[in-house]
Amino acid sequence: MKIEDFMLPCPSKKFLGIECFGCGAQRAIVMVFEGRFADAFHMFPAVYTLLLFLCVVGVNFIDKKRNYGTAIISLAIINSVIMVVAYFYKHFFIYI
Numbered sequence: 001m002k003i004e005d006f007m008l009p010c011p012s013k014k015f016l017g018i019e020c021f022g023c024g025a026q027r028a029i030v031m032v033f034e035g036r037f038a039d040a041f042h043m044f045p046a047v048y049t050l051l052l053f054l055c056v057v058g059v060n061f062i063d064k065k066r067n068y069g070t071a072i073i074s075l076a077i078i079n080s081v082i083m084v085v086a087y088f089y090k091h092f093f094i095y096i
Helices: 011-016 025-034 037-043 047-062 069-093
Strands: none
Touching: 025 037, 025 047, 037 047, 047 069
């Protein structure tokens, strides 16, 4: 069994045939853990900011003494901007 057997399919792509902003995130995270860093970035450019975001959220649950709210919001905004820019770049500028 491989980890790819447990990945969730994208409902948007499955039912509508349209990729969402997060398509490729699961495969990119697996590629990071396999050590294929460039392939992960090409699959989903926001993979590194997503992993950093998830780490900060995890630390926020563990360390209750500090306030990580501004860091979480900042990383969420940065991650969202990268996802939107990469989505439009992939769909409108690569295939021209």
